[in-house]
Amino acid sequence: MASGGAGGSSAAGYTYEQYMGLVEVGLLSDDDRVELLDGVIVAKSPSNPRHAGAVWLAQTAVQHAVADRAMVRIQSCLVAGTHSVPEPDVAVVPWQQRRYTDAHPTKALLLVEVADSSLPQDRLSKSRIYAGDAVPQYVIVNLRDDQVEVLADPDSTARVYRQQHVAHRGERVALVAFPDTVLRVDDLLPGPADD
Secondary structure, three states: OOOOOOOOOOOOOOOHHHHHHHHHOOOOOHHHOEEEEOOEEEEOOOOOHHHHHHHHHHHHHHHHHHOOOOEEEEOOOOOOOOOOEOOOOEEEEOOOOOOOOOOOOOOOOEEEEEEOOOHHHHHHHHHHHHHHOOOOEEEEEEOOOOEEEEEEEEEOOOOEEEEEEEEOOOOEEEEOOEEEEEEEHHHHOOOHHHO
C-alpha cells in the first residue's frame, strides 16, 4: 500500500500497516490528533482560530484553482511511503471515482501546510517526507512571517526540494501540476481583518 516514490525512510519505527492496525483495533482514534512521520507517531499541533481560518482560506483558494481537474482533501491521511502517513492541511490528489473510500491516496499533486507553531516540523520533517515521496510541489502558508514558502522539483533520493522561494502579498504562485493555474498569496494569508 505504500507509495511508489522513494519516500521510505527509517529502518525502524512503525510502518503504514502497523499504524493503521493501531487505528483498527482502537488504540488510536481521531481524538488522538496524531500522524505517522518517518516511523514515529507524532502529536499534531492544536488548531487555533487563525490556523483553522487559514486552512479554510487555503482549501477555498486551491479548490477554486483546481476545480474538477483533481480532488482536494482537507486534513486527511496521505500514504507518503512505507513509514509516513501525514495529514496535510490541504492535499490535491488525482481524481478517483470512488473518492478514496477504500484506501487513502498514495500520490499527491500539491500539498499545503498552514504553519504557525508547526513551522519547524513543516519545514524540516514534512518537507523531507514530501520530497521523498516525489510530491511535485509543497506550499507552506507561514503565518508567523506572513508569507508563503514554495518548494518544487523534488529529489526523492536525497529527500529535498531543489527549488525553494518565498512569495509575499501581491504575488502569485504558479502550480506545477496545473501549468495554467496560479494561487494568489493574498488568498492564502489571513488579513488584518481576519485576526
